Each structure stands twice: as C-alpha cells, then as structure tokens.
Amino acid sequence: MNATDRQTPRAIRLSMPLAREVVDQLAIALGVCIRPIPMYRLDPATGETRCVDVPCGTTLESKCPPCAKRNLQLRKAQCREGWHTETEPEITPNAPTEEQTYLIELRAQLQGYRDQAEAEGEDLASWDEAIAQVEMEMRAAGLRGSVLGRSATSRQRSTRRRQDAPDLPKRKKIPGTLGRLYEAPDGRRYRPSMFITLTLPSYGKVHDGAPVDPDSYDYTRAARDAIHFGRLVDRFIQNLRRVAGWDVQYFATVEPQKRGAPHLHLAMRGTLSRAEIKQIAAATYHQVWWPATDRVVFDGEHLPVWEDGCGYLDPRTGEVLPTWDEELDALDEDTEPLHVLRFGDQVKPVGVLGGTERADHLVKHYLTKYLTKSIAETVEPQTQRQKDHVDRMVEALHYEPCSEFCPNWLRYGVQPKNARPGQAPGRCKGKAHKAEHLGIRGRRVLVSRKWSSKTLTDHRADRRAWVLETLGLSATESPDPSRYVWRKVPPGDPDLPPLGQRLLSAIAERQRQRELLAEAQARQADTDLSATGKEAAA
Structure with a gap:
C-alpha cells in the first residue's frame, strides 16, 4: 500500500486543484486577461447594449501575466524599431479638431472675464x-502643454556650472536624430548606436546587497538620490x-541594483566616444533647491493644525507656518542647495550594431528584462541582512519630502505647496514612500x-492589423469605436455574470481565434510554397 492509498477521502479531495484556479491557469496560457474590467457598450445606432470585458492593461506580472506580457512585447518592439532606424522619424502634429478649437476659445473668454474681475477687485x-476645469477638458481632448507657456515670474536659479563640475565641450548643432554614418x-x-549603463555613487561598503556597516551607511543620501534620480537623468x-x-x-529603463539604488540602462541612437560619455556623466549633476530639513519642528503629538483662510498653524503659538513660496523666497544667493545628485564612477558605454545578436540580447536581458516586475520584486530580500537593509531604507524614505506637495514638509515647519486640510507628516501617498518603489x-x-514615429497605441494597431491581414480581413473596415457609448458596470450589478463564467467565454473565444489564425497561416504557407515552386519551374 503506497502513501496515496493511505490518505483519507478528505485529504485526497483537498489535494485536488480548484476548478477556478485551473480556469485562471488556462486563461494565462492562452493570453486571456484574468482581471478584466467589465464595461457596458451602447450602440446609439441600434440601441444594443452589450457587456464587454476590457483587459486590465497592467504591466506587472504579479497582477495579470497575459496583460504584462502583452505590454512587454510592445515595449520590445518599440525599443527595436527606434534604436537602429535608418530614416528620420516623421512626427507632424495633427490639425486641431473642432472640440480643441472650441476649448481654446472658451479658455480665452474665461481669461477675459478673469482679467476684468481682477481689475474691478472682485x-x-x-x-x-x-479655468482649471476647462484646462482639464483641454488635456482630455488631447491638447499638449500649457496655453500660458512658462511664467515670466517663475524662479530662475543661476545657470553657472558648479566649480566642482568640469565644463563640457559644445558642438555646433546639426539637424537630425540618426547620428554619424x-x-x-x-x-x-x-x-552604430550605443548602450549605456549609469549608476549612483556608493553610500557605504556593501556585500551581497546589504551594507557591511549599517551605522555608517548614508541612508539619507541614498533616499534623496532615489527620489530625484529622474531629474539627474534629464x-x-x-x-x-x-x-x-x-x-x-x-x-531607457530605470531599475534598482541589488543594494536598492536605482540605475539606468539607456539605448542611444548614434555614437560618441567612450571617453566623452564618461566625461558627460562626470559633469552631470542636479541641485535640489528646497527648504532645509535638518531641524524637526513638529513631531509626535504636537502637529500643525488647519484653519480655513490661513492654512496650517503652530498649535503652541498660533502663528501661521510659512508657505512653500515664502520659504523659497528666503533662499538667497549664499544658500547651499538642500541636495546635489551625481552619478557614480561605474559608467559603461558599449557600441552596438543593429541586427546583431548582441543588440537583441541587450533588449531582452537589460532594457526590458524587469519591466513586468515591481521595484521590490527585482530586489526581493533573500537574507535577514537584506531584509533589514530594505527596512532601514523604507524608514529613511518615510519622512523625506518627495515633492513640493508632500505633507512631510509640515514636519519641518513649512506648509507644502497647495496645502489642504487633513495633511500630516508621514501620510504622503506618493510612490516614493512605498516599500514596493524604494524611493523611485x-x-x-x-x-x-x-x-520612432510610433506610440504604444500605434504598435498595438500594428499587431491588430497583422492578425486581420493574416485572417484575410481589412483593418480599415472595422467599426468606428467612437460611435459607441461606454460606461462602467456598477458594483453588485445583478446582470453581470460571475468572473469565472466570463473567463470561460473569453477562453472559448480565444481558442476559436487561434484556430482561425493557425488555419490562415497554413493557407498562407501553402500559397508561398506553391509560388516558390512555380518560380523554380520557370
């Protein structure tokens, strides 16, 4: 008698897989979204209302592997098509639509009314x-940028380079984006093109992804570097x-190293010498001109209180805390920046030729390797030392201001920009403070x-057009999506089938589509083979 025979009926039943889990596994294998968003689609022409499952579109494999894989393939296609292109991308702005023109006219009218009210002291x-509502509608209508441009009264810091940063040569600008032939x-x-890896400097000696001496490791600097890393890349x-x-x-893609610090993988079109790339990295810095955070003003039970019309007050003295703009105005020419970011010494520029195995290897294993994983998943701690290191990093990020709007400024006696009631230090919802982002x-x-001349939407359209062409259908004859009216299915809608039933329907539809696609590819292969035979006979 083996071990299986000795099991009780209950143990045997519990060891069997759940039917619902098998449905998810089959859906994942066939590329069906397992977290679809149900939407009601109304066709005004026919009056027909249909429930349609829209893919969730997540980029994380931990949430929905099919959608994450689909987005990953689009990013790979985008990277390959633009890296070694031989033609200049053509990007011509579309003519404004009637809706966009109407919104600009409405914005002009509101500006006139506002100017008149300001002149009359109203x-x-x-x-x-x-005006804010109309500008929101303008962005939703597809208009880019601001109608006001850059404000003439915005603060301008000195553009003189720091004395501790070397000057860079400046070549005469030539038109084009392709680089040297x-x-x-x-x-x-x-x-040829280039693949560049840039890292941040050391904050202390590290072994196996964790500091050798945690007490001497500069977590404050590491946290600030991670928060402002994007500006340094710019x-x-x-x-x-x-x-x-x-x-x-x-x-380019931003990924964390094993120690948790972000680093950059960048595919660049065209080439410069390795010495110039290293010189540029050494001369690049970013200064953070923010109020000082070296003194904690409010902590524990004594926190600022909100008063309508005034903002946040000191509960002990009743004085209004200085606003964000007032604190910036107090920074004079002798004030040092709060923080200065620089890249580390590890700069790795590599020349790459298009169409080679190396180029494909860099796309798969560096530029897009971790795009389906969150920051925390790529540096998931394996040892207690690594876990303690991540915990200390999260603790350093907890009260570190992540932007001018961050509530953590109240801890240092400053009202955040656009302050509102209900804010408190340590309660910022920004990504930088969350453990899964590690400051990025x-x-x-x-x-x-x-x-390239394509967006991700264009790449999706290319994939759809290929499928329709293979099936012998025309992509231009598909129904106009703008004719439908969409609305979300409310929670608890009794007409919405269970998720399992909807997944089964989607699986059946995907299987049918795959069969049709396989048959069409087989017919195309036979046609190509027949044409090749006729050419050989001729």
Whole structure:
C-alpha cells in the first residue's frame, strides 16, 4: 500500500486543484486577461447594449501575466524599431479638431472675464475654478502643454556650472536624430548606436546587497538620490545632446541594483566616444533647491493644525507656518542647495550594431528584462541582512519630502505647496514612500519623442492589423469605436455574470481565434510554397 492509498477521502479531495484556479491557469496560457474590467457598450445606432470585458492593461506580472506580457512585447518592439532606424522619424502634429478649437476659445473668454474681475477687485476663486476645469477638458481632448507657456515670474536659479563640475565641450548643432554614418574600406556603410549603463555613487561598503556597516551607511543620501534620480537623468540627456551636436534620441529603463539604488540602462541612437560619455556623466549633476530639513519642528503629538483662510498653524503659538513660496523666497544667493545628485564612477558605454545578436540580447536581458516586475520584486530580500537593509531604507524614505506637495514638509515647519486640510507628516501617498518603489517615484520607461514615429497605441494597431491581414480581413473596415457609448458596470450589478463564467467565454473565444489564425497561416504557407515552386519551374 503506497502513501496515496493511505490518505483519507478528505485529504485526497483537498489535494485536488480548484476548478477556478485551473480556469485562471488556462486563461494565462492562452493570453486571456484574468482581471478584466467589465464595461457596458451602447450602440446609439441600434440601441444594443452589450457587456464587454476590457483587459486590465497592467504591466506587472504579479497582477495579470497575459496583460504584462502583452505590454512587454510592445515595449520590445518599440525599443527595436527606434534604436537602429535608418530614416528620420516623421512626427507632424495633427490639425486641431473642432472640440480643441472650441476649448481654446472658451479658455480665452474665461481669461477675459478673469482679467476684468481682477481689475474691478472682485473675488477670482470662481473664475480660477472654471479655468482649471476647462484646462482639464483641454488635456482630455488631447491638447499638449500649457496655453500660458512658462511664467515670466517663475524662479530662475543661476545657470553657472558648479566649480566642482568640469565644463563640457559644445558642438555646433546639426539637424537630425540618426547620428554619424561610417563607411568601411570595402565600401560598406553602417550607423552604430550605443548602450549605456549609469549608476549612483556608493553610500557605504556593501556585500551581497546589504551594507557591511549599517551605522555608517548614508541612508539619507541614498533616499534623496532615489527620489530625484529622474531629474539627474534629464540633466544627463541635456548634456549628451549638447556634446553630440544632434538631437540624441533614447529608450531607457530605470531599475534598482541589488543594494536598492536605482540605475539606468539607456539605448542611444548614434555614437560618441567612450571617453566623452564618461566625461558627460562626470559633469552631470542636479541641485535640489528646497527648504532645509535638518531641524524637526513638529513631531509626535504636537502637529500643525488647519484653519480655513490661513492654512496650517503652530498649535503652541498660533502663528501661521510659512508657505512653500515664502520659504523659497528666503533662499538667497549664499544658500547651499538642500541636495546635489551625481552619478557614480561605474559608467559603461558599449557600441552596438543593429541586427546583431548582441543588440537583441541587450533588449531582452537589460532594457526590458524587469519591466513586468515591481521595484521590490527585482530586489526581493533573500537574507535577514537584506531584509533589514530594505527596512532601514523604507524608514529613511518615510519622512523625506518627495515633492513640493508632500505633507512631510509640515514636519519641518513649512506648509507644502497647495496645502489642504487633513495633511500630516508621514501620510504622503506618493510612490516614493512605498516599500514596493524604494524611493523611485518616476516612470520606469523613458522614451524620447523622436525615438520612432510610433506610440504604444500605434504598435498595438500594428499587431491588430497583422492578425486581420493574416485572417484575410481589412483593418480599415472595422467599426468606428467612437460611435459607441461606454460606461462602467456598477458594483453588485445583478446582470453581470460571475468572473469565472466570463473567463470561460473569453477562453472559448480565444481558442476559436487561434484556430482561425493557425488555419490562415497554413493557407498562407501553402500559397508561398506553391509560388516558390512555380518560380523554380520557370
């Protein structure tokens, strides 16, 4: 008698897989979203209302593997198509629609009314609220940027370079984004590109992803570097374009090292010498001109209190705390920046040729390898030392201000920008304070506007067009999506089928689509083989 025979009926039953889990596994295997968003789709022309499951579209494999994989493939296609392109991307802004023109006219009218109210000394709150609402509608309608441009009264810090940062050469700017074209002695022409890795400096000696001496490890500096890392990358790109002389285009991803500090993998179109890349990294810095945080003013039970019309007050003295703008105005020319970011010594520039195995390897195993995982998942602690290190990093980020709007400024006696009631130190909802982000508050993928002439939406359309073409259908004959009216299915809607039933329907539909696609590909292969045979016979 084996071990299985000795099990009780209950133990055998509990060891069997759950049917619902098998449904999820099958859906994942077939590429069906397992967390679909139910939406009601109304066709005004026919009056038909249908419940449609919209894919969740997450980028994290831990939430929905099919959607994360689909987004990963789109990012890979975007990276490959723009990296070694031989033609200049054509990006021509579309003509404004009637809706966009109407919104601009409405915005102009509201500005006139506001100017008149300001001249007559009236309250501007209602006009400002109306203008904010229209500008929100303008963004929703697809208009980019601000109609006001940059304010002439905005603060401008000195553009003089720091004395501890070397100057950089500046080449005459030439039009284009492709970089230099080389010609070999045998007449072959090629246009190489570059793959660059940039890291942050050391905060203390590290072994196996954790500090050797946690007490001497500079967690404050590490936290600030992580929060402002995106700004440092922007400065590097600006310096890169200045030295190169052409409009450098890039595809970059931000990932954490094993120690938790962010680093950058950047695919650059065109080449510079390795010495120049290292010189640019050494000369790149970012200064954070924020109020000082070296003195804790409010902690524990004594926290600022909100009073309408005044803002936050000191509960002990009743004085109004200085606003964000007032604190910035107090920074004079002799004030040092709160923090200065720089890259570390580990700068690795590598030349890459398009169409090579190395280029494909860099796309798969560096530029897009961790895009389906969260920051915390890529540095998941394996030892107690690593877990303690992550905990200390999260603790350092807890009260560190992540932006000018962060409630943590109240801890240091400053009202955050656009302060509102209910704010308190340590209660900021920004990504930088969450353990799964480890201080990285910006985007994981950074793509320049002229990397290619396609957006992710365009790449999705390309995949859809390929499927329709393979099936012998026309992508241009599909129904206009703008004709439908969409609304969310309310929670607890009795007409909504259970998720398991909807997944089963989606699985059946996906299986049918795969069968049709396989049959169409087989017919296409037979046609190509027949055409090849006829050419050979001729």
